[in-house]
Amino acid sequence: MPFVHGITLTEITEGARTLTAVSTAIIGLVATAADADAAVFPLDRPALITNVETAIGAAGVDGTLATSLRAIADQTRPIIFVVRVEEGDTDAETAANVIGSTGADGIKTGMQALLAAQSQLGVTPKILGTPGLETQAVTTALAVVAKRLRGFVYARALGANSAASVTYRANFGQRELMLLTPDFLAFDQAAAETVTSYAAARAMGLRARLDTEYGPHKTLSNMNVAGATGLTQDIHWDIEDQATEAGILNAAQVTALIRTDAGFRFWGNRTCSADEQFTFESTVRVAQLVSDTIVKGMLWALDKPLTPALAKDIVETINGFLRQLVAAEILLGANAWLDESQNTVDQLRAGKLAIDYDFTVPSPLEHLGLRQRVTDRYYADFASLVAA
Numbered sequence: 401m402p403f404v405h406g407i408t409l410t411e412i413t414e415g416a417r418t419l420t421a422v423s424t425a426i427i428g429l430v431a432t433a434a435d436a437d438a439a440v441f442p443l444d445r446p447a448l449i450t451n452v453e454t455a456i457g458a459a460g461v462d463g464t465l466a467t468s469l470r471a472i473a474d475q476t477r478p479i480i481f482v483v484r485v486e487e488g489d490t491d492a493e494t495a496a497n498v499i500g501s502t503g504a505d506g507i508k509t510g511m512q513a514l515l516a517a518q519s520q521l522g523v524t525p526k527i528l529g530t531p532g533l534e535t536q537a538v539t540t541a542l543a544v545v546a547k548r549l550r551g552f553v554y555a556r557a558l559g560a561n562s563a564a565s566v567t568y569r570a571n572f573g574q575r576e577l578m579l580l581t582p583d584f585l586a587f588d589q590a591a592a593e594t595v596t597s598y599a600a601a602r603a604m605g606l607r608a609r610l611d612t613e614y615g616p617h618k619t620l621s622n623m624n625v626a627g628a629t630g631l632t633q634d635i636h637w638d639i640e641d642q643a644t645e646a647g648i649l650n651a652a653q654v655t656a657l658i659r660t661d662a663g664f665r666f667w668g669n670r671t672c673s674a675d676e677q678f679t680f681e682s683t684v685r686v687a688q689l690v691s692d693t694i695v696k697g698m699l700w701a702l703d704k705p706l707t708p709a710l711a712k713d714i715v716e717t718i719n720g721f722l723r724q725l726v727a728a729e730i731l732l733g734a735n736a737w738l739d740e741s742q743n744t745v746d747q748l749r750a751g752k753l754a755i756d757y758d759f760t761v762p763s764p765l766e767h768l769g770l771r772q773r774v775t776d777r778y779y780a781d782f783a784s785l786v787a788a
Contacts, residue, residue: 416716419697421724424689425611427480427604428514428525428551430498430542431468432487432533435460441484444500444509448521449480461590463487464532468601471531471586474627475605476612481525483513491535498533499541511538511545526551526688527607531598534558536571546576550688552681554603554620557581557654561633562645566652575673575684578603578620580655584664585630596632599657603666616685617730619669619764621655628664631657637667653679669764686730686761694718694757711738711753718757725759734759 433441437458441447449455452473459466465484472480488494500510508516511530518524528551530538539555546553557579559565565581572579586597602625610618637646637658646656646667655668669680678684701714715736722734736757743754 416713416720417697417700419693419717419721421689421721422524422526422692422696423479424526424616424685425478425608426523426525426527427472427478427608428483428517428528428549429465429468429472429480429601429604430483430485430511430514430530430533431465432463432494433460433465433484434462434487436463436465436484441465441482443484443486444497444513445483446513446517446520447482447484448523449482452477452480455480455482464598466590467588467595468529468531468598470588471584471597471601471627472605472608474586475602475625476609478605478608478612479523481514481517481521481523483510485510494533495535495538498530498538511542514545515548517549524549524551527604527611528553529555529600529604531556531601531604532596534600536568539577540572543572543574543577547574550692551576552607552685552688553577554600554607555579556583556598556600557649562635562649562656565649565654569652569654569672572672573674575671575675575678577672578655578668578670578681579653579672580657580666580668581649582631582633582635582657584625584628584657585632586627587629594629597628599666602628606666615728615730616689617682617762619681620666621669621764622665622667624662625657625664625666631659631664635659669766680761680763682764683761686725689730690722690725690759693721697721706748706751706753711755714753714755718755722757722759729762732760732762 440458452469456466456469459469485497488497498510500512502508502512514525528542528546534556542553553576557565558568569579580599580603583599584597585594588595607620635646635656635658636644638644646658649656650668653670653672655666658665658667671681671684673679704710715738718736725731726734739756
């Protein structure tokens with residue numbers, strides 16, 4: 401050991417880390433706009449928008465871009481990742497442009513460019529949509545992109561009426577997808593008239609606002625939608641009667657747009673998941689938050705010597721993050737642990753460590769049962785009440 405006359409400082413970097421939750425409020429929007437400012441919205445290339453009001457001024461008036469940005473801005477002022485695509489001569493060509501592809505040079509177009517968001521602009525969109533451009537093929541493709549991004553899609557349930565929308569719903573089984581019907585109406589200042597305002601766009605904006613103000617554990621349902629003036633279809637809704645159009649749509653896992661005494665709202669909590677464990681929008685989005693944060697937050701541990709101290713630090717790091725979510729009431733309970741049966745000598749010698757964790761996401765109160773009784777028992781104190 402070398403001779404030292406003085407002070408030696410050794411920095412200890414062991415111990416549990418603090419995990420920072422990933423942002424769930426970043427929007428990924430695919431839209432058309434032939435007259436948009438190409439410097440702000442380059443065709444088929446990603447554009448990061450941090451000031452939506454300024455972006456609306458550069459979005460032109462054609463296509464779906466300006467209308468979608470206004471619908472989002474009515475709800476909140478989020479970060480938006482925009483991919484502008486070219487409108488084709490036919491609906492099929494437009495759908496192909498929206499879906500996009502990866503060229504031989506590796507450049508991604510259409511919605512595939514959403515996959516390049518992190519590498520190109522340092523953000524990962526989590527709230528995805530193609531408002532006004534939905535077809536079965538487009539929505540199916542976007543759900544695939546959402547699964548890869550651990551994101552969530554809001555899309556129109558196509559159909560001329562509620563029955564047709566229910567039939568359309570049967571085409572999907574993805575937990576990363578919520579279908580909505582019909583669309584909203586809103587006043588367009590540029591056109592000086594009331595126009596269709598895409599439900600998916602307003603859902604995306606409202607979702608970003610709820611993530612910021614409440615968290616991903618609050619579903620889209622039963623929250624006031626700003627800026628809407630009407631619905632494109634008549635939807636019968638009654639909070640006490642399931643045999644309504646809204647009730648039938650909800651039973652088929654389609655979120656209805658309704659008008660209450662307190663304004664326009666989305667009514668429905670359910671995804672298109674074929675797995676009942678991920679029926680609720682909140683369950684899917686909280687599970688995405690947990691998995692994304694933990695996976696990205698474990699980079700520090702990889703390639704370090706696999707010792708009991710490292711395993712303990714990993715478990716304590718995960719539990720620390722889960723405790724934060726429980727304290728914020730995003731989770732009801734959660735725990736991480738090392739299962740000895742899953743960490744055999746052969747596994748550990750091969751440099752493999754398995755950590756288990758579980759959690760419970762609070763379900764939305766979808767059905768409140770009130771039991772009313774008429775009784776004469778309060779007449780028993782009638783005389784004393786009169787005397788009082």
